[in-house]
Amino acid sequence: MSAQLRPIVMSGPSGSGKSTLLQRLFEEFPNNFAFSVSHTTRSPRPGETHGKEYFFVSREEFETMIKNKEFLEHAVFSGNRYGTSMKSVESLQKSGKICILDVEINGVKSIKKTNLNAVFIFIRPPSLELLGKRLRDRGTESEEKVQQRLNTAQEALDYADQPGSYDHIIINDDLDTAYTELKNILAPISLSINLNQFIIVQKFLMDCRQISLTEYELESFY
Numbered sequence: 001m002s003a004q005l006r007p008i009v010m011s012g013p014s015g016s017g018k019s020t021l022l023q024r025l026f027e028e029f030p031n032n033f034a035f036s037v038s039h040t041t042r043s044p045r046p047g048e049t050h051g052k053e054y055f056f057v058s059r060e061e062f063e064t065m066i067k068n069k070e071f072l073e074h075a076v077f078s079g080n081r082y083g084t085s086m087k088s089v090e091s092l093q094k095s096g097k098i099c100i101l102d103v104e105i106n107g108v109k110s111i112k113k114t115n116l117n118a119v120f121i122f123i124r125p126p127s128l129e130l131l132g133k134r135l136r137d138r139g140t141e142s143e144e145k146v147q148q149r150l151n152t153a154q155e156a157l158d159y160a161d162q163p164g165s166y167d168h169i170i171i172n173d174d175l176d177t178a179y180t181e182l183k184n185i186l187a188p189i190s191l192s193i194n195l196n197q198f199i200i201v202q203k204f205l206m207d208c209r210q211i212s213l214t215e216y217e218l219e220s221f222y
């Protein structure tokens with residue numbers, strides 16, 4: 001996989017602010033970043049299209065893909081299987097976009113074992129207390145679910161404390177500061193894509209010179 005198209009793996013406890021930060025990123029740079037499309041064994045909901053929200057596959061197909069080592073990571077939620085295939089990341093990269101993967105701790109560990117050459121970013125809440133408050137304020141989970149998420153959060157924080165677990169850790173205290181930090185991390189990666197395209201154009205122009213196009217003819221390429 002070419003270095004200039006390194007995918008971004010974003011992880012962090014539920015409620016740490018991943019979706020909020022990514023939503024801002026996609027709004028500001030709609031042509032530069034995108035999520036890869038995952039595979040799932042769950043049935044499509046009304047309005048969902050195969051290949052858009054998910055690739056909907058049977059259990060047998062999913063298991064064959066596991067056997068063929070086609071997944072970068074896969075997991076089970078509410079009795080259904082979900083996974084990110086190498087192919088779906090590659091097809092996004094071919095379209096010239098930086099692929100964003102939003103995965104939990106086991107996904108991070110699996111992806112680390114592949115040759116994806118991703119950049120690993122952890123979004124850290126300032127404290128578990130504040131994380132609990134944000135989850136409660138968000139109002140999407142019952143108190144029992146909030147407690148479950150806080151327990152899982154501790155595990156994610158412990159893993160993030162291990163040396164070498166992530167390339168970057170962003171503390172999401174003030175949202176604007178966290179977003180600026182995220183953009184600063186992503187800027188060199190986006191830049192390398194532009195730089196690579198520039199080098200390809202330069203090489204093309206040099207080849208044109210060697211096959212003796214005149215300066216006048218070259219002008220027409222610009």
Ligand SMILES: Nc1ncnc2c1ncn2[C@@H]1O[C@H](COP(=O)(O)OP(=O)(O)OP(=O)(O)O)[C@@H](O)[C@H]1O
Nearest residue numbers: 013014015016017018019020134138172173174175
């Ligand atoms: N820096 C911040 N300051 C205050 N509130 C924040 C900040 N960042 C995020 N929030 C709020 O915290 C809540 C959780 O954020 P968000 O939904 O983005 O978390 P998440 O990590 O994507 O969670 P999940 O993995 O469960 O989807 C949201 O209500 C969001 O508006």
